[in-house]
Amino acid sequence: MTMRKLTLLFFSLSGLISCGATDERSAKVGDSEQSVAYLSSADGNLDIYIKNIKSQEVNQVTNNELDDLNPTWSFDGNHLAFLGRTLNSTFIELYNVASKKRKTLVDTAHSPTWIEFSPNENLLVFIGTDDTKQSVKTVDLMSNIQTVYTPEKSELISPKFSRDGNRIAVIENDNITILTKQGIKSEIVPTQYRILDFDWGESDSSLYVTARYEKNINIYHLDISNNQLDLIVESPFIDIEGRFFPPNNLLFLSSRLDGTTRQLYLLDLESKLSEQLSPSGIEIMNPSWSSDGKTVTYTQYVEGRFTSVLFEINTDTHTPVSPTDSGFHLLPKVRPLRRE
Template structure:
């Protein structure tokens, strides 16, 4: 794997006290590849394929990266062994397959596939074997594996995406929200006290948390551009997300878990799908 250091961004000094590494996708010359940026602003290119690579998620042991790719056609799930630079295709249906996320122990991957005529949630082993369908209503998206070992996801109810969760085998599916506005990319905090998501309840796409015990909703961002696709840091103290218009200007940001200390990491172009490497 050839690694390319592109440039440095001089970040404010107060950001350097907390080290981080963030995976994300960047479109350069109409080609999407996966990159890594750290707290010093140092950027490395991870994938260098002429077809689109996107949505990277690191395994719990830090040795593998699952991602979506158009290397062999429509979106499929791929995995990269970071120790030996080994790429493997995990899914191969005739439909788009995307939004991969790891189980807590790294033994399963949850993802979305349209292989049976609708957007359903599935799990599989990291070698692509033992694929199991968990949902069956054709309107599901953006699953994540919670620290309580339940899968959190969005499912459309009466035309609105609401937050649901279920057991890893698909049993005990429960709806957690029912108010106005789409709620997408739901993720339980590492301390299990709140659920992170983005939605449009206030008219624009913004980032929110919902307290598990009280169901109180806290708005974390308030910007004229769209704030979308947030991810928790492993310790739950910070959130990475993207802000932009989903066209020519889409940048990666990081902030504290309460929405304070928002810091822009990338400066130009179209950048998306961030997640913490560590």
């Protein structure tokens, strides 16, 4: 299966899923133990589950009419936000882990997409659409919505807070737009490259961008202060998910070694040495760091099935988070442990 077909499959799962229920059980997820949120088709469409890694107990968070999407943890691990969907609406919901209660933060009038939490406060950024115009918006846990940026005619995707929470970057018409949290458009980073994906680097003036130039898709380090692009990973087979963890580690996907399946690599940015983390022959997507950098979650595709996996870097162990025998299980995210 090609990368394009896999991407199309992922974004159209609501029309393809017809798998039966798995043996996932509902139970309490401990506050002080490692747990992972993920999407699962156990009930026929994609709902959100949280699994306690130690006890193996699973809590089903949602049971909506259509696929739920984009689970994202708050910085303190107390809340999980996601895009909920019914036959008539799409909305942002918030799940309180302790109380197991849900509430709507943003209703369907804003047509929300692309949600992401701030790394240091309970503030979400999302893309909303009002009167056919897209906007970058923020919302706090009390449902106070602020419009940060509304261009005249633009396609906006993938807004993300910088690591200090003071700036927001968003892909605007294949370029990067940098915004302050208060809504001041600080600059657009011009480039002859088509920006496909990005992650913030070590500061609010540093980005790691995946960009297409001619037939190649490479990963670059972008210094916003001078618009300087430095090539980090060069390959015609790079996928669009490079994920940075301070101070110098970058996850990326590539099929450069065998030209067939996307595998997960860890790049030491100081030594420039890369290490393959995932087994050969298995298609990998959606890599995500834990907040402490000790574990990585990802989605693997093999023999027609999507499975969520937890990888412990120090022990080099890959543990399935979700059932491997049936259904679709996607987008795993490690819950940040409660900060002391």
